[in-house]
Amino acid sequence: xxxxxxxxxxxxxxxISGITTAxxxxxxxxxxxxVERNPYLGGRVAQLNRYFPKLCPPYCGLEINFKRIKQNxxxxxYTLAEVESVAGSEGNFNVKIKKNPxxxxxxxxxxxxxxxxxxxxxxxxxxxxxxxxxxxxxxxELSYPMRFAIDQSPGVCPGKSCAKCVPACKYNAIDLDxxxxxxxxxxxxxxxxxxxxxxxxxxxxxxxxGKVKNVITNMMMERLAAPNGPxxxxxxxxxxxxxxxxxAFVQCAGSRDENxxxxxxxxCCMASLKQATYFREGDPETKAFMYYIDLxxxxxxxxxxxxMQADANVMMIKGKVAKIEEDAGTLDPIVTVExxxxxxxxxxxxxxxxxxxxxxxxxxxxxxxxxxxxxxxxFVDADAQAAGIYASGxxxxxxxxxxxxxxxxxxxxxxxxxxxxx
Amino acid sequence: MGDGTVFTPDIGFVRGLKNxxxxxxxxxxxxxxxxxVCELTPKDNPFPRKEMVMAQWGLxxxxxxxxxxxxxxxxxxxxxxxxxxxxxxxxLSVLRKAVIAENAFPRxxxxxxxxxxxxxxxxxxxxxxxxCVLNASGHLNIPAGDVVFKNFFPVQLIDSIFVSTAMAxxxxxxxxxxxxxxxxxxxxxxxxxxxxxxxxxxxxLKEIFLHKKFQKCGANxxxxxxxxxxxxxxxxxxxxxxxxxxxLYVLKWDSPYLINDPNILLIFGSQAAVMLYYAAFKIFGNxxxxxxxxxxxxxxxxxxxxxxxxSVSSSYDWIFASIVFLVCITGLAAEMLxxxxxxxxxxxxxxxxxxxxxxxxxxxxxxxxxxxxxYRTTAIVYAKMxxxxxx
Numbered sequence: 001x002x003x004x005x006x007x008x009x010x011x012x013x014x015x016i017s018g019i020t021t022a023x024x025x026x027x028x029x030x031x032x033x034x035v036e037r038n039p040y041l042g043g044r045v046a047q048l049n050r051y052f053p054k055l056c057p058p059y060c061g062l063e064i065n066f067k068r069i070k071q072n073x074x075x076x077x078y079t080l081a082e083v084e085s086v087a088g089s090e091g092n093f094n095v096k097i098k099k100n101p102x103x104x105x106x107x108x109x110x111x112x113x114x115x116x117x118x119x120x121x122x123x124x125x126x127x128x129x130x131x132x133x134x135x136x137x138x139x140x141e142l143s144y145p146m147r148f149a150i151d152q153s154p155g156v157c158p159g160k161s162c163a164k165c166v167p168a169c170k171y172n173a174i175d176l177d178x179x180x181x182x183x184x185x186x187x188x189x190x191x192x193x194x195x196x197x198x199x200x201x202x203x204x205x206x207x208x209x210g211k212v213k214n215v216i217t218n219m220m221m222e223r224l225a226a227p228n229g230p231x232x233x234x235x236x237x238x239x240x241x242x243x244x245x246x247x248a249f250v251q252c253a254g255s256r257d258e259n260x261x262x263x264x265x266x267x268c269c270m271a272s273l274k275q276a277t278y279f280r281e282g283d284p285e286t287k288a289f290m291y292y293i294d295l296x297x298x299x300x301x302x303x304x305x306x307x308m309q310a311d312a313n314v315m316m317i318k319g320k321v322a323k324i325e326e327d328a329g330t331l332d333p334i335v336t337v338e339x340x341x342x343x344x345x346x347x348x349x350x351x352x353x354x355x356x357x358x359x360x361x362x363x364x365x366x367x368x369x370x371x372x373x374x375x376x377x378x379f380v381d382a383d384a385q386a387a388g389i390y391a392s393g394x395x396x397x398x399x400x401x402x403x404x405x406x407x408x409x410x411x412x413x414x415x416x417x418x419x420x421x422x
Numbered sequence: 423m424g425d426g427t428v429f430t431p432d433i434g435f436v437r438g439l440k441n442x443x444x445x446x447x448x449x450x451x452x453x454x455x456x457x458x459v460c461e462l463t464p465k466d467n468p469f470p471r472k473e474m475v476m477a478q479w480g481l482x483x484x485x486x487x488x489x490x491x492x493x494x495x496x497x498x499x500x501x502x503x504x505x506x507x508x509x510x511x512x513x514l515s516v517l518r519k520a521v522i523a524e525n526a527f528p529r530x531x532x533x534x535x536x537x538x539x540x541x542x543x544x545x546x547x548x549x550x551x552x553x554c555v556l557n558a559s560g561h562l563n564i565p566a567g568d569v570v571f572k573n574f575f576p577v578q579l580i581d582s583i584f585v586s587t588a589m590a591x592x593x594x595x596x597x598x599x600x601x602x603x604x605x606x607x608x609x610x611x612x613x614x615x616x617x618x619x620x621x622x623x624x625x626x627l628k629e630i631f632l633h634k635k636f637q638k639c640g641a642n643x644x645x646x647x648x649x650x651x652x653x654x655x656x657x658x659x660x661x662x663x664x665x666x667x668x669x670l671y672v673l674k675w676d677s678p679y680l681i682n683d684p685n686i687l688l689i690f691g692s693q694a695a696v697m698l699y700y701a702a703f704k705i706f707g708n709x710x711x712x713x714x715x716x717x718x719x720x721x722x723x724x725x726x727x728x729x730x731x732x733s734v735s736s737s738y739d740w741i742f743a744s745i746v747f748l749v750c751i752t753g754l755a756a757e758m759l760x761x762x763x764x765x766x767x768x769x770x771x772x773x774x775x776x777x778x779x780x781x782x783x784x785x786x787x788x789x790x791x792x793x794x795x796x797y798r799t800t801a802i803v804y805a806k807m808x809x810x811x812x813x
Contacts (some may be wrong), residue, residue, distance in 0.1 A: 206459065206503060252453070257505030293453040320456035322503055336467055338454035345457055345468040 002168060008033050009415035010095045010187035013362075015394025015402055016058075018193030019065050022410035024414020026074035030419050031187055034069075034077045036098050039068070039149040040139040041077065043195050043339070045401060047126065047140075047219060048235075049226040052274035053304040058401070059142055066144045079145065084182070086190055086370050087124050090388025090418050093187035095203050101178035103136075103150035103157075103234050110138055110146050114165035119159065122151045122276035127223045128198075130238070131230035136165050136174070141228045150174070187416035191411055192372055193392040196359035199254040199261055207253060207355055208324035210271050213322055215240040215353040217253075224280040235278060237352040239331040244286070246350040248335050250321040251292040255358030263377045265358030266398040267297045270354050273308045273310055288314045289348055290370040291321045293335050317341075323355055359398045388418045432480035435631055437518070439477055443736030444516040449508040450474040456500035456510045456540035457524055461638040462493055464810055467610075470500055470510040479575035487605045489810060490580035491517045492794075492801030497639030498732040511798055519738055523792045525605075527597040535789035538737040548781035552774065555579055569760040569769045570678060575777065576668065577677070587785045594788045599793055599800055606801065625704065626799055641732050644724055651717030652746065658710025681702075708757075715750035722747065742791035745782055 011018045014036030022032035036245050040046065045058045055303040069075045080100040088094045100274040118134035135157040136150045150157050150165075156197050159176055164175050198219045201209035211213045214237045217226070225232040235244050254260035272290055279286040295316070297305035308314050323336035333353045338345045363370075363377025372391070379398075380391035392411040393404035439447065444685045452475055469490035476485050484493065491514050498511040511621040519536060523775050526532025556562040563572040568772065629635060630653075636646040675686050679694055690696045721743040725735050735743075738790045758767035781792035787793060 013426040252505075255450075256453075258507050259503070259505060293451065320453040320458070321453050322455040336458050338471055340452065340454050340471070343467050345465045346464065347562075 005184040005307045007188045008418070009189050009191060009412075010035065010117070010185050011091070011191045011193050011392070011415075012095075013043070013196045013393075013395065014038070014041040014079070014193055015193060015393065016045040016062075016065075017195065017395070017404045018191070019042075020405050020408035021191050021193055021392045021412045022075050022416065023033070023065060023068050023072065024409050025415050026072045028239065028412070028416055029074070029289060030416050031076075032076040032163065032333075032415070033073065034185075035095075035185075036079045037079065039080050039084050039102060039147075040143040040145075041079065041095070042104060042140075042142070042144065044219075046142070047222055047226075049229070049278070050269045050274060051239065051401060053301060055274065055277060062142060062144075065154060066142075069297045077145070078183070080149070081183075083370060086372075086389075088187075089386065091188050091421065092397040093388065095185040095190060095192050096186050097183050097185065097332065099181050099183055099312045100288045101152060101180055102147070103152070103174060103176055103178050104148045105173050105175050106145075106148040107155035107176075108145065108169075109170045110143075110148060110172055111171075112138070112148075112149060113170070117164040117168040119162065119164065120156060122153075122156045125132075126139065126221045127230045128217070130220060130223060131158045148173075150176075151227045176327060188388060189388040189415045191390045191415055192363065192370075192395045193411075194362040194366075194395040196361055196394045196398070197365075199360045201253065201355050201357050204254055204324050204355075207250065207321070208326065208353075209355060210299070212324055212353070213331055214326075214333050215355060215358045216353065217273065217355050218249075218268065219357070220356065221275050221278075221354045222351065226274070228386050235282065235352075242351065243283075244279065245283070246287045246352075246355045247276075247289070248333070248348060248350040248353045248358060249288065249290040250324070250353060251290065251356045252320055252336065253355035256293065261358045261360060263358075263379075263398060266358035267329060267400045268295065270301055270304065271401065272354065273297070273304060273389070276308055276311075276314050280313065282312060284313075286313065289335075289350065291319055291335070292316065293320050294317070317346075332419065359394055361395060363395060390414050390418075429479060429481060432482045434480075435482040436478070436480040439513075439516055439520060439780070442496075442507075442516045442519060443734065444477060444739065445508045447474060447506060447513045449463060449506040450504075450510070451506055453505060455503050455505060457738065459499045459503045459640075460494075461499065461640065462494075462497065462635055463490070463537055464805075470514050473517065474508065474510055475512060477517060482520075482524075485517055487608050489606055489611070489805045491521065492798045493635075493811060494518075494728040494803055495635045495639065496642065496645070496733070497636075498642045499640040500792055501732045502641040509733065512736070515739070518794060518797070519791070521737070522789060522797060525598045525797075526789050527594050527601070531594075531786075531788050532730075535621075535786045536738070538741055542742055544786060545778060545782065548778045549789060552777060552781075553582070555583065557570055561580070564766055564770050568578070569764050569766050571756075571760070572677065574770045574773065581667070583666060584630055584781070586782065591687040591784060594699075596695070598788055598793075599796060600795060601802065602800060611804070611810055616627050618807050619803070622803045625736065625806055626688045626802045627803070628797065639701070642724075644720075645725075648717055650718040651713050655710055655712075655714025655717050658706065662703075662707040662710055665706070669703070669740065710715050711750060711753055713785050714746070715754065718743065718747040727751045739791060745779055745790075749776065749783060750781045752779060 008031035010033045011022045012035050015032045016032055018039060022034045023117050025032045042062050046062060048058045051058055055139060057339045078099060080102050081097045084096040084098050086093060086095050102260050111245055114136045118136045119133040121132045122135050123129040138148050140208040146342055163176060201217050203237050223229040224231055224235050245315045251268060255265040276288040279288055295305060318340045320338045321335045325334045329335055332349050334347050334349045335353060336347050361378040363374055372389060375381040380396045382391055382396055390411045392408045457463055457471040463469050473751045474492055494514045496511050496515055498512040508743050523532040523536040534544050559579060603785055633646050633650055636649055679700055686696055753771050756769055756773040756776050759772060
């Protein structure tokens with residue numbers, strides 16, 4: 001058996017791609033390890049409200065996957081873990097990971113008594129800072145592992161000088177003495193399933209994000225629309241919690257732009273079309289404006305595009321928005337764009353703007369210590385890797401979830417081959 | 423098929439644009455960021471997005487009839503925000519050059535000045551001309567004694583060359599602008615542009631002198647001062663030249679100006695008045711030269727500072743900036759060599775070079791980068807008449 005020496009497929013990243021690669025390999029009999037930086041699995045998918053084009057919630061798929069992990073002893077999971085180095089060669093990699101302290105041990109039942117006594121707040125990164133949690137928090141409703149964590153970033157939890165949560169926990173689950181530890185894993189192959197981060201919208205100084213209050217990103221939109229989000233699924237704009245009646249989707253906000261991300265992020269057109277349904281389903285009076293360079297809805301997605309185009313309250317305007325200003329009185333954002341087909345430079349006042357910010361590959365900024373080779377956009381160059389190094393999902397190229405899943409399954413086979421070959 | 427408009431892309435024109443520095447234009451994917459960030463474009467049918475596709479397709483006639491490329495003042499906000507590095511600002515600059523060449527009269531002059539490879543030819547024309555004139559009038563030597571420029575190149579000879587050249591320039595411009603106006607005055611703007619010539623001209627000149635358009639620029643706002651200095655430097659030197667003509671032909675006061683010239687004393691009444699007049703003239707001329715010099719210096723520093731981030735200057739641009747710069751250097755150097763060093767061996771050759779460069783600027787005005795002052799003014803006037811210019 002390939003597992004006998006304790007060597008396994010190490011999957012870096014516990015998003016939907018990494019989970020899939022690890023589970024598929026494990027269900028074929030090969031042990032796998034998921035190394036996840038966050039305190040929870042699920043990655044970006046966990047933050048989504050709905051999938052396109054079926055408009056079903058991603059939580060049900062995630063739940064099935066978590067169940068598969070729980071039932072399968074061949075999958076092990078490290079959360080709050082960062083890769084420090086990857087060395088060696090196919091069949092014999094040595095992956096050094098740093099396990100950051102969670103300060104909450106496996107005795108946690110997620111009862112929430114600790115939250116009641118915690119005096120410190122932190123910006124809720126899961127909701128992109130739209131709301132706050134206490135310093136001890138459950139990352140999200142369906143966290144895997146279902147366990148609280150204490151934010152260890154500087155200036156948040158004061159540690160033992162406070163320690164109010166420790167006596168509040170009747171299960172002795174809080175351990176403020178927990179230290180970071182280094183773990184070395186033997187691996188027959190290493191799979192980078194490191195995914196992406198939403199591009200930092202403040203870098204586009206003409207689109208007003210961070211200055212114009214009612215400009216949000218598409219991922220923030222997912223959280224606003226999600227029933228477990230900061231507004232319990234009501235789409236309220238940030239400045240005054242007013243219900244949004246008119247919305248503008250600004251496509252290619254940072255993508256296909258040499259000054260920002262040179263690549264097309266591939267999912268933003270469909271994501272915005274999907275998000276338009278969040279508004280249109282809620283209120284038939286709502287108007288959505290979508291400003292695009294090109295509408296990319298390949299294959300069967302074209303049906304979804306056609307359905308949205310047929311909606312008289314969804315206006316699609318060819319032209320890239322390059323200026324967003326704020327009305328000083330109402331705080332309404334005003335977008336400026338050349339309507340190419342109409343032949344006019346127009347402005348449109350809306351209640352809220354959603355920037356279709358693109359996918360920045362995580363490895364572009366965080367590939368220190370690894371031996372992975374990236375292309376000019378920061379994605380893993382699949383053809384340039386040493387034997388036994390693979391990439392799965394968006395780490396390799398921007399893709400929707402369906403395509404990432406297919407890719408992740410393919411990569412599981414590659415990982416198994418590396419294990420068997422030696 | 424059969425009906426509808428059929429375009430015939432002019433491949434030669436496209437190649438010419440690319441060779442002149444518009445090599446980035448094929449990068450454009452028509453997202454219209456440029457038209458949106460542009461502060462100078464009209465809202466209706468804005469530029470420069472449509473010009474980018476017209477240039478890609480080689481629509482030479484449509485571009486020649488487009489006033490918009492002249493409403494552009496090269497702010498380069500478009501190039502700064504362009505997601506593809508297509509540099510619309512530079513492309514429009516090259517399109518303006520193409521229009522100048524297209525309307526040039528005689529055509530071959532447009533080619534000689536427009537083609538940077540023929541720079542030497544353009545410079546050799548005045549060199550040969552001046553040498554012939556000096557030779558024919560028996561002045562082809564370095565005069566002995568104190569440096570007095572008229573002993574080397576008599577003022578009457580200079581004036582006859584330059585006055586006739588200037589008259590030719592006016593004539594040539596009249597023909598070129600006539601051609602240009604006829605190209606501009608077609609639909610869609612023809613019907614709107616029927617009157618208001620003088621008020622539009624007045625508005626345009628006011629705008630130019632106040633640099634109102636430049637002040638709307640974002641990425642390249644520094645150029646407002648550069649352009650101010652170069653423009654007012656040139657205007658100051660133009661006034662100085664006419665002032666000298668007035669001194670010579672009306673007051674009959676010949677350079678080098680003698681303060682105790684009895685005729686002048688008679689006209690002004692007192693020695694103090696002559697001194698005042700003399701000082702005013704000298705200070706005005708020298709200040710104008712310095713203003714142009716600082717402006718020319720800034721032409722270079724602005725381009726250096728940008729380092730090609732937002733804009734890559736074409737060789738056509740560089741040549742013109744260099745000529746302006748060298749005119750200042752040689753003019754000021756000739757003055758210094760005369761007044762401070764009294765060095766005939768250096769002063770006269772430097773003066774000769776200065777005259778060659780001045781000739782370049784004046785004689786080639788209708789074909790060089792500087793022709794924009796006439797074309798741009800014309801186009802803005804037309805745009806205002808057609809309610810196209812929004813300021």
